[in-house]
Amino acid sequence: MGKLGxxxxxxxxxxxxxxxxxxxxxxxxxxxxxxxxGDKYDAQTDKAADAARRSYGSGDATDR
Structure with a gap:
């Protein structure tokens, strides 16, 4: 795997x-x-944050 990975x-x-x-x-x-x-992409940032939390197993992924 490369350095970034x-x-x-x-x-x-x-x-x-x-x-x-x-x-x-x-x-x-x-x-x-x-x-x-200006919250223009609020839905996308919510989705990305949830995906990030799921990637490391946070229990709060659906609580926000």
């Missing part, structure tokens, strides 16, 4: 080990994108 796998493993911190990061990024785009 290796980095993505490492990030996913770290998120699995620290799901609360990963959730905070996902929330922060989602808010930032929504603010910068």
């Amino acid at each position: 290796d980095m993505a796998n490492k990030a996913k493993e770290m998120a699995k080990g620290h799901p609360d911190q990963a959730d905070k990061g996902v929330d922060r990024v989602e808010r930032m994108v929504d603010e910068r785009t």
Whole structure:
């Protein structure tokens, strides 16, 4: 696997080990994108955030 794939796998493993911190990061990024785009892509950012949470097994993926 290439360097980018290796980095993505490492990030996913770290998120699995620290799901609360990963959730905070996902929330922060989602808010930032929504603010910068004037909520124009809110549905897409919600979907992306949920997918990110599912990728590392967060239990909060459907709670938001």
